[in-house]
Amino acid sequence: MKNKMLIVSAVLVTLLFAGVFYVSQYNFSTGLERKEEKIIKHGFRLLEEQMATYIMENYSGISKIEFSPILIQGGEDNPPFTADVLPVIYDEEGNRAVMGQRIGKKGYPSYGTTGDLILDFDQQGNEIIFLEVSPTLDKKIDVSNADQLPEEAKLTPPIKGTDDNIDALVNDGQLRDVKKSDSGSPNAKISYNTEIKRGSYSEWKP
Template sequence: MKKIIIGILSFIVLAGIVIIGGSMYMSHQRKEQLYKHGFQLYEEQIATYIKENYTGVSKIEFSPIFTEGDNKYTIATANVVPVIYDNHGNKAKLGGKIGERVYARYGLLHGISDLDFDGADEEVIYLSDSASGQEIEVSKDKHLPKKAKVQYDTDIDENIDLFVKNKILKDVIKSEQGSPEIKIVYNTEIKEGDYSQWQP
């Protein structure tokens, strides 16, 4: 009788572990999908702004999404690094420190103002509009909607201007002509680590 009871208890404990483990795994998978969706839209916002407002850009490339936290059940921070290539083969990473100036990072709370689930377990994604200071909901959008295009971005503009002045980039000019033939390489791979150490 004791063996039967022990066997039943063992089965219940094992089943509980499997259910809890499965639930945590599914929660982690859903969180990853949320981050991929949010960052895909954010990368489109950045790339669209540069494509439509700068001439002389041949390519924009994005790093993986770098997360820090335990990378299992919580993500403390998440950032991506945009890289601009000019028509002469030069490249420059947006954000970070350039000389004495420190530029904003690109990610949670810096471009993506909200990335979470609501009470009904639905995705909540808000992008920032640095020009207006408004938050734009894009939770249901598969691609960047027109309402989430930004009119100007001071951080990107000043960052690119400094690259040109320091001859890191050549012939990249702010212009309404934009760079319609630009190549854009999006990246929604999620990796753990320090985004500032990534090299294209």
Template sequence: MRKKIIVVLAILFVLVSGGGYCMTKWIEHQNSPYNVSDVLDDKGVKLYKRGFRLLEEQLATYIKEHYSGVSKIEFSPIFVQGGDGQTMFDANIVPVIYDNHGNKAYLGRKVDKHGYASYGLLGDLRLDFNGFDEEVIEIDVNGKFLDITNYKSLPPKAKLTINPSMDEDIEALVNASHLKDVVKSEKGSQKAEIVYNTEIRKETIWNGVDRMTLFMLITFGKAKRR
């Protein structure tokens, strides 16, 4: 009888411990910046990855074809925020430029005290589903939105020929010495490496710092230490 009680207690202990572990992992998953299931379902995730990949290609192509002195172009994760019934849903990316001197700078952020336009929904990209539950991807091209839903890579007609806000941003970064010898030029930077990023993360506030800014602080710090 005593052995049976011990066995039962042991089983209960395992069940309770296992349940507690599973609950802890579930809570961690729910609070993880990688869990966006509360704002995007699986179809939404697929749509956003496709749409932002095309936007990244458009921005990277513009930089590569219109600026000399660039060695590498990369992108932050796709940061999503809102959509919780209290704030409007939004999603943005941060383009990152490296020059030939090892300097690294982020677009769409503040330079000194002046803020520059971010890159993402509304201004650059429209993502939705039509009445047949089919994906709709529209991208801004020189002030007009173009439907590129059926394209896997950026079509020539979706290339930017002008981008005044980005030009101002890059000029400010050069003037502030964040970048060196990055110049508007028809020669471009044909050998520049491009690194795309379609990872989706929640942008939340951590000790008063939004996750996008925290991401850049960490990566910038790593670049400085190398």
């Protein structure tokens, strides 16, 4: 009887530790495993730096660039999985405008796993991260081991979708005195955001 109790206790302890391990590897609020959260945050931090660098180096009149949370939809039980982020621009008068949303009758793209960023794991579980650097040439750069944006991963202008979106925000009056310029906005402040939330980027409200 005593041996039976010891076996039962050992089984319960094993199940308890297995349960704790499972919970520690899984975030129930996002429905993601911890390793999935880690690669998403890593990849999007680099994507945000890529976008902020392009805007800051190619547009004058900008005082600040920040980003929405990383907005995810779908997953293993509800494919396809998508993750998107929206840049937010402030002009020097303090006006604030969100990219990747509808202006009048035209919608503009978000930035994420639908074309700008590739996230995956190799057979050993190592992260695979690629950033698109030239949409017209379909050129991508491996940034899997980078903590900051490598020089070769900067976007090659012009980036039509981004340029058209900023022009539309200016023409719509949401931004003032923001112009394409080689002098850029070197003093613009940048605020990155790697918080992950479930939701649609098209419905995100700042």
